Amino acid sequence: MSRKTAQRKHDLTADSAQKELVKLIQSFSYGHHLHTVFSDFVEMSALAISNSADRAQFEAREKRYLEIAGKYKREEVERFPQMLGLLIESFEQRVGVIRKETAVGLPVSGGLTDVLGETYMMLGLGNDRAGQFFTPYSVSRMMSMMLIGDVGAEVERRGFLRVHEPACGAGGMVIAAADSILAAGHNFQQVMHATCIDIDPCCVHMTYVQLSLLHIPATIVHGNALSMEVWGTWYTPAHILGGWTFKLRRRLEADLLRATVAAEREPEVEQAGTSPAWSEGPVLAETEPSDLTVLEREPLQVATPTSTASRDAMSLADLFEQSLSSGARERTVFDTIDQLTLF
Structure with missing residues (x-):
């Protein structure tokens, strides 16, 4: 213009x-x-x-x-x-x-x-x-x-x-x-x-x-x-x-977990030579991980994904967020409370 x-x-x-x-x-x-x-x-x-x-x-x-x-x-x-x-x-x-x-x-x-x-x-x-x-x-x-x-x-x-x-x-x-x-x-x-x-x-x-x-x-x-x-x-x-830092982290962990489980199941499907019932619908549609399961995973699995499936699950925004947090100390509950004292 x-x-x-x-x-x-x-x-x-x-x-x-x-x-x-x-x-x-x-x-x-x-x-x-x-x-x-x-x-x-x-x-x-x-x-x-x-x-x-x-x-x-x-x-x-x-x-x-x-x-x-x-x-x-x-x-x-x-x-x-x-x-x-x-x-x-x-x-x-x-x-x-x-x-x-x-x-x-x-x-x-x-x-x-x-x-x-x-x-x-x-x-x-x-x-x-x-x-x-x-x-x-x-x-x-x-x-x-x-x-x-x-x-x-x-x-x-x-x-x-x-x-x-x-x-x-x-x-x-x-x-x-x-x-x-x-x-x-x-x-x-x-x-x-x-x-x-x-x-x-x-x-x-x-x-x-x-x-x-x-x-x-x-x-x-x-x-x-x-x-x-x-x-x-x-x-x-x-x-x-x-509280979007926590929401984004939890969603990324859930996405990586889905991708990892799907990648682990692929060899089993090829070896069996048949398509399992869950392949016709969304991955993990009936076995959605609970918040507790996601939060118990080690942070290192999210910060430094090594498998191809994990890397594929990460978007451009996720990669940028990873680069922002790498090398920095983890935020604690005390940081959050200190942040909220302004309000």
């Missing part, structure tokens, strides 16, 4: 809060480059949100926040919380439309949108030489409606949906997935978890801010999905408060 096209779209579709947000960002143009102002705005917003929930990274991120604020005059610093307030207001207006539609029994028409991504492109901040173009939200939503599938069946079978975005940009595709899940009659805040990856720190911060404001459980990774390098991680408040 060119800047002129983004400008025309902004003029037609932006709400009042989004228009005021753009004007406030542009007010810095007399003394600062707009890209620097926008990047600092989303990073400071991300740091403020993270420090309200993620105690483990508080000190380093508070230091970074003060470092960014030191670049601006006092009256300029005061505009940043105003800009965050306008972004929150923009999302509140859109969520308000959805609530009205739901209250009168109308189908949800897709009230959410990628506010920061649209603003970024409208201001002409995209890097054309690096091939950085954000997908228009209407296209993202169309793709999500085509790919999301039967939400109810997946939630019934596995408890929740996982969304993986290896080049997340501003998080528009994940927001579109949440929009589609909501249109299907489910609360995306409860039945979806997203793992988002991007090499650009500004994109990481945009995604983190927007998914946090929508209370979407997510892990946002500043890293390279091709080389599997990781430079930083951001956990949304919904991820921390909802």
